[in-house]
Amino acid sequence: MKSQMNLGTKAYEQIEKIVPINQKLVQELNTGVHSGDEVRQTVSQIINEKIDPSTEIRLPFWTDFGRNLHIGKNVFINSGSMFTDMGGIYLGDNVLIGPNVTIASVNHRIDPEQRRHLDLKSVYIHDNAWIGSNVTVIPGVVIGENSIVGAGAVVTKNVPANTIVGGVPAQIIRTIKGEN
Incomplete structure (x- = not known):
């Protein structure tokens, strides 16, 4: 399910076409006052x-690409979150994203001669997950x-189902056993 791709060549053509359009939409979204319906409509345009x-x-909402962000039903995304989605970010139903969360599906190569080439690895956040404020999720x-x-x-x-993690790097704190 995870994709890896060298973006040192041809794939940049798609980026060069989509990014200017989507960045304009993101800037317009984040610099005005909008109803919830208007926000959903503009984000729908951005992610297609x-x-x-x-x-x-909640605004501001940030994405560097937009077309590889997939958002389920009854999702809550708090303000200031950044989705670096070129490699694919999948949010299941009932997901909660806290303020200032960064989810990245893109990384650069270690080799200095290939540093501008990108490795893409999808991020999956499954149903009912809750991502607290100021969390960073790395590719894959x-x-x-x-x-x-x-x-x-x-x-x-990876974080197993029904588990609470925290820290840098995140470690398992405990499992969830049908608590309310």
């Missing part, structure tokens, strides 16, 4: 998929259903 009316997105991570990522964590490894 219809946002469900049950989803709420899967966050399991019902899991919680504590505020300020840096998620470098």
Whole structure:
């Protein structure tokens, strides 16, 4: 399910066409006053998929590409979150994203001669997950259903379903056993 791709050549053509359009939409979105419906409509244009009316997105909302961000139903995205989505970011239903979260699906190569080439690895955040404020999720991570990522964590490894993680790097704190 994870994709890896060298973006040192041809794939930049798509980026060069989409990014200027989407960056203008992102800037317009973040510099005006908009109703929830207007926000969903503009984000739908940016990601090229219809946002469900049950989803709420607080501004400012940031994405560097937009077309590889997929948002489920009844999702809440708090203000200041950044989605670096060229490699694909998938948010399941009922996901909560805290303020100032960064989710990255793109990384640069270590080799200095290839540093401008990109490696893409999708990020999956499954149903009912809660990502706390100021969390960073790195490329290729899967966050399991019902899991919680504590505020300020840096998620470098997959998070099992029904698990609470926190820290830098994020470590398992405990499992969730049907609590309310």
